[in-house]
Amino acid sequence: MAKPVAILARFLLLTFLTVCLFLGVILLRAFLLQKLPPESDVCTPSEDDFIPLDDAMIKRFQTGLRFKTVSRDVGDYDVEQLRLQNDHIINSEFYISS
Secondary structure, eight states, X not given: OOOHHHHHHHHHHHHHHHXXXXXXXXXXXXXXXXXXOOTTOOOOTTSTTOOOOOHHHHHHHHHHHTSOOXXXXXXXXXXXXXXXXXXXXXXXXXXXXX
C-alpha cells in the first residue's frame, strides 16, 4: 500500500500537469485564432456589394421571416410554407434569376 505522502505527491503532480495543459491550450488558442475584424469594417455606399436599406426592403425581410420553414426532422417540414416563401422571394423586386 502506498504511503499517504506518495499519494499526495502524485495527486499534486497530476493537478499541476492538468493546470499546465489547460493553460497551454488557452495560450495556443489565444495566439492561433484569427482576430475579429474591427467594427468599422462596414460596407460603404461606394462598394459594389452595398445594398441600401429602405422601408420596402425591411418590410420584405420581415415578411420573409414570418414563414414557418424550420424542419422538425429530416423530411418533416411544411411544404406549403416553403412554397409561400419561395413565391415571396421570386416575386420580390430584388430577386435576380440565374
